[in-house]
Amino acid sequence: MFSLDNIPPQLHDTANMHIEHFNDSLARLELDFPENLQVISTLPKVFCCSEFVAQTCKRQPQFMLDLINSGDLFSADVRGSYKSQLSIYTFQNEAELMKILRQFRNQQMLRIAWRDLAGWSELDETLSDLTTLAESCIQFTLDYLYQQACNRRGIPVLFDGTEQGLVILGMGKLGAWELNYSSDIDLIFAYQQDGVLTDRKETSYGEFFSRICRQLVKILDEITADGFVFRTDIRLRPFGDSGPVIMTFDGLENYYQTQAREWERYAMVKVRAVAGDTRGGEKFMELIKPFVYRRYLDYGAFEELRSLKQQITQELQRKDRMDNVKLGPGGIREIEFIGQAFQLIRGGQDVALQERRIQHILVLLGEKELISAEDSQQLLSSYRFLRRVENHIQEFQDRQAHDLPKSERDQTILAFSLGYEGWDSFKAALDQVRMQVHNVFKEVFSMPDSAAQSPSTSTEIWMGLDHEDSSLNRLAKLGYRKPEQIYSLLNQFKNTSAIKRLTSKGASNLDKLVPKMIDMLAKEKNAYVTLQRLSALFENLAGRNVYLALLVENEKALQQLITLASASPWISKYLSTYPALFDELLDTRSLYEPLDKVALQQQLAQLIENIELADTEQMMIALRKFKHINVLRVAAADIMGAVPLMVVSDYLSYIAEVILEQAVKIAWHILAEKHGIPPDTSDEKMRFGILGFGKLGGIELSYSSDLDLIFIYDYPDSYALTDGGKKITSAQFYATLGQRIRSLLNTQMLSGMAYEIDMRLRPNGDSGLLVSDLNSYENYLKDQAWTWEHQALVRGRFITGDKETQTKYEAIRHRILCLTRNEAELKQKVCEMREKMRETLDKSDKQSFSLKQGIGGITDIEFIVQFCVLAWAEKSPSLTTYTDNMRLLDTLAEQKLLSQEYVSALKQAYCIFRDRGHKEALQENKAFAAQDELVEIRQQVADIWQVLMT
Structure with a gap:
């Protein structure tokens, strides 16, 4: 009945043996095998490629028949039915539950492996199936244990009296919906609030939940005659094996903010609540975000992940396991590290990167041009290839294995399972994939080809400044014309109090950064002046290791910094004042190509789209960040001669205009939330405008210009009330609107002001109303204004507001300027x-x-x-x-x-x-x-x- 035509001859004996055992089991139990051509044509290959499937069918042939008869074997989506399938089982105790779970798991693993090895399923289906199976088994077990515990001891509640459940967090591939075939599951247990139950022993919530956790691990992990459900690892919890099995949210938050190690932060990139209290899980995810995703660009992640990778490689070399498709060179872990590095560095500022699934991250990296589109596609296809290899290795015996097989027979089986004619052709394809992955990994992480490298001349200079003669000789050798001056400056810099106070991590980064800088400066004409500027900059940055790490990890950024610092002291001081701008040094295109007004509007809109309207502080931070980034771009382009004068002024004016536009919208919506808006107004018809004078009005802004502004409104009834809960008059509304706008722009923050606002040109100067009624403004200009105020009006330009107000203002300006x-x-x-x-x-x-x-x-x-x-x-x-x-x-x-x-x-x-x-x-x-x-x-x-x- 079963043909071996498509089986390699050297595997015929293996296939025949498994088929014979299966037929014996069918005969012994008097079972008939359905004449299904799909199954019959694939059974020899599947049995040959998976001893686990063959042995499961031999021990429990009914599993296979049920899958065929129900149609589940042929269905691409039965994940949604796992919970309902489990719910039909009845049991009296934990022993019966353990048996049910293991048999259910084995049957589903048989189904998943069969579909994969037969070529009926795609990788994403396999990973999703395995993840959902694990989640369903965890939840089913937890439901039983929680109910039993509540029946015995009572129900734990939150402070508000609502029932409190256990939160089970899945780490790694379980958290990312990417579980591999024979993976263990990494879990962390948590609960929201501590308390005491009302039972006789007054059991604490911690003890109550701890018992459930231990029982759950036992039920899932313990090996019985039926095997296991999932190998369960809880060592990723705080303090590892020595820590409590479960902690409260407060305890977890305190641990991750004060004691957690760097690798625990990386592990949390993929964390997800996989079972238990859903709302509690959502709260935990919000709680953990600040730990995982820093608000700044954290380039220290490169060094940490590089170090972790080197430790893994050394361990593999020690055990002679370099052919490990997960941890070896060019393996799955390298791809994951590439994705994680960019997530950890940028995820705090780019919410899109707060994604658990590595395949999605690889696509995003290409779309966001963080890596090339070619590398993005190559890593994605390599990842899918390697994950298939990993699954097929594990499907062979349901073992958590990642090493390539050693025996000739097992090698033939793996190659055959993946569709290759033989081991040599498969290994050639695998080696090509791993080489491509490792090349990208080395490029991203700047991994040296050899661990043992001699220190460079520049490193010897920096590390040996105590030896003046040798340092001077080395500086001269590098090409410095006045090595004594450079030596003196380096020595002075190294001994400043700020540098001496550096943490060990900061000192390590500086020891890598300065030699690179010494090499690059040797090519600069004004090396001494540039070194002076950079030394002052690095002193100011000494307490902010993340920026030193950025420059260590990005030689192009360091070269950009040196070029700009050499050309302008203003640039280095600007970066010292606003170090968050260092990221702009990474991209030459954006650095030297300022954005036009439409692009600026889009950029600012994207920057604030995820900020809550009520979070005024974050809005102000975003406005300042937007200004600083774009002023730096203009200055860089100006210094390097990439744009002419008129364009520089245009760009600086556009930046201010776009910020003013957005400030008006923000202030309007804040007031609308609190007070409502005046009748017959809307977002498009505010009856409000901002006039720009001086350099802003003349489209001639410079780098340090303040903004000469007048706020106007054109509303007919000053006493009309707004339509919100806390009503105010329209006059009060527009006056408050003006105050809000000014506050958004000129409030002094750590990141400075967006702009200093000068409103002395308004009617009656500092003693006049902050916001002028348009008709009153015209009367003032006509009857009371000085000649110099009419002179100022020549450059009085409508900057932002509604079109109707703009039209009326421009008519007034025209009339006043045309007076006799x-x-x-x-x-x-x-x-x-x-x-x-x-x-x-x-x-x-x-x-x-x-x-x-x-x-x-x-x-x-x-x-x-x-x-x-x-x-x-x-x-x-x-x-x-x-x-x-x-x-x-x-x-x-x-x-x-x-x-x-x-x-x-x-x-x-x-x-x-x-x-x-x-x-x-x-x-x-x-x-x-x-x-x-x-x-x-x-x-x-x-x-x-x-x-x-x-």
Whole structure:
């Protein structure tokens, strides 16, 4: 009945033996085997490839017949029925329960192995089946033991009187829904709150639950005549074998926050409540997140996982087990470590990476460009290949084995089970997969090819600074022109109090980092100055080991840092102030390519989408982080000459605009939650707006600019009440809205302010209302405003708010700028204001020229433009279209109000002065030039001023 045509000849005897034993069992029990072609055609192969399946069918042939007759053997999804299948069993005691569970488990393991070896199931089905089987057996056992314990001693309750259950946490592959065929299950037991039962002995909850846990482990793990259910390991619990079997949530939280070792953190990446109290499990998952996923980018995870991997490799070498598909080079564990490293480093900031399933993580790593798309796909296919190999090794005898078989027969069986013609072809494919995996692993973890490497020259310099002569010789050998200066600076740095206070882990990272830095600096022209800047930066970072670890693990990031620090002291100080930005050094593309406004809007929206509206502090942190990241990108691109001046100002202005847009939305929703909103308003129709003046209005922001703002609202009834629970008038609502927005932006936090907000341009300055009614604002501008306030209005741009308010404001601005003015009086007032400013602010002297306030400088150009607009807008209304000086000058030329010669000179001067100002700022210098610089262009501006303004 059974054909051996597809079985390798050398395995015929094995197949025949198993088939014969099976037939004998059928005959002895007078059972008929169904004539099912699917089963008949696959039985020889399955029996040949799994002694466990063959022996189970021999001992319990009814198992096989039941699976065939019920159709379960052919079904890809019976996982949902495990619990219902178990629920039909009745038993009187633990011994009967143990027998039922083992027989049920053996039958299902027979089914799972058969489908896998016959080629009927995909890997994901096998892993999911095994996981669900384990969960069902755990839950079924727990339900029985918990009920028995409650019947004897009473029901444990929470403080609020509700029933309290046991929480069973699955670790490793069980937690990740990836259980392999003959895996043990790693469990941790927990319960929410301590207490005492009402039985005669006043049993503590801890004792009550501990007994259940011990009984559960015994029922699942103990080997009987029927075998076992699942090998159960509870050594991953706090304090391991010496720790209590179960702990309260408070006890667990305290342990993981204060005493847990690094490997326990890695283990928690895959933790999941697999049975017991569902709500309690959800609470535990929230409790453990801060331990597993740090808010910062934790690059120390690379070193920890690398060290763990080296320990595993050394143990395998000692036992001559390098052909281990799980732990050996290029094995499953290396793939898991790659995924875990990025999860641990970035999971605190990227919630998507808080994923237990390694296959999903590998896809995400490619999508997020944390590894190449090619490596992502290769690791995914390699993982699936290796997991199939692992399952087939274990399905052979239902043993927890990961080593490749040694005997020729067993090798032939494994190769045949996986569809290969022979051992050689399988081994070649396996070796190729493992080599590819190990290459990616070495690349990600920077693993050395040889454990025994001689220390580099730069390492000898750093470690041997006590020996001055040899250190100087080595520095000279590396190419340093003034080794004495470098030596002195390194020695001084090494002996600073901050460096001496480093933890052992921090010192270890520094001992790896500085030699790399010494090597790279040898190629820099201004090595000494750059080393000074970096030394100061690392002193500030000394207590933050994670950033040192980032640079140790990423030579490209270190090179970026050196390049930028060499070019600008501002950059190194900015990073020192906001070290969370170090991650930006990793990606050259994003670092030197600032985002356009649409991309900025999308980035900020993504950054805050998972923050609760009520969590104002986290919202403010996110706004500041967004600003710092993107200002760094602009500065890096500016320093390296990747973007021109006008684009730098555009980008800096876009960053502010996007933050203001989001601040308005956040503040509006916070107030709406508390007070409701005024009638006839909505998210799209707020009747509110923010006006930007000065550099923001003129789209000319610099790196350290504050924001000159005015808040306006256009609501007809100041006394109308909001529609929420805690009603306030519309006037109060808009005033509070303005306060909230300002608070979101200029509250001083550890990460600084988002922006310093200057609102002195509002009607009546500091004594005026924070938020101006739009009609009142127009009346003020028309009847009370000073000439300098009309000058400011030239650059008064609507930044954010609803379209209707924007339209009304722009009409008001147009009307005010187009007012009839006496040109002579206007010129006099503008000149008087310019002289006042020059007396107070111009710090030019015989040696230096103030680019902004000096004669023929930036402010002179701005005043010329403002005068022209105020004087001539009545007859040339197009002068009110733009708010930036460059386009205003172009309009003056187009309207033939200024000669093209004047406009070209003013534009050229404006760009030169502003570009020089930006560059000086990045060198931490004030915006000055030497008096013998830019003489001709300054004189041109001064001459034009004389012609137009006198």
